[in-house]
Structures are given as C-alpha cells and as structure tokens.
Amino acid sequence: CSISTYSRINARRWRKNLMIRNTYTLKMLPQTERNEREERLPLTFPPKILVLSLVKGIRIALYLIKKAC
Numbered sequence: 251c252s253i254s255t256y257s258r259i260n261a262r263r264w265r266k267n268l269m270i271r272n273t274y275t276l277k278m279l280p281q282t283e284r285n286e287r288e289e290r291l292p293l294t295f296p297p298k299i300l301v302l303s304l305v306k307g308i309r310i311a312l313y314l315i316k317k318a319c
Contacts, residue, residue, distance in 0.1 A: 260311055
C-alpha cells in the first residue's frame, strides 16, 4: 500500500482543517503535552470537540487504508 493514496485521501480533508489549525502546533507535540496545553488554552482557540473530530478523522482514514490494503 502506497503513501500516495493515503495523502490523496487526506488532502481534501486537511485543506479545510489547515485554516482552522494554522494556530495549532498540536502535530508536533507529544500526546501528554497536547492534553496539558488544551486545558490551558484561551477561549479564542477552537473547542476540544474540533480536536477530537480531527483525531477521529485520522483514525477513520487509517482504518480505510488498512482495509484497502
């Protein structure tokens, strides 16, 4: 299974999220740091639900890729 199919599936999904996420550096943070930072975030940041939905989207994408393989 190639990475190109994975990136193609995610390209559209991430383009929408990038505008929302450009203030985020969540990708570069380890999970524990990520959780700690979320609790200290000011209200101007997107809600936790958005972060959870992003994680869900990644999980679904990975699941679909595994199924395709």
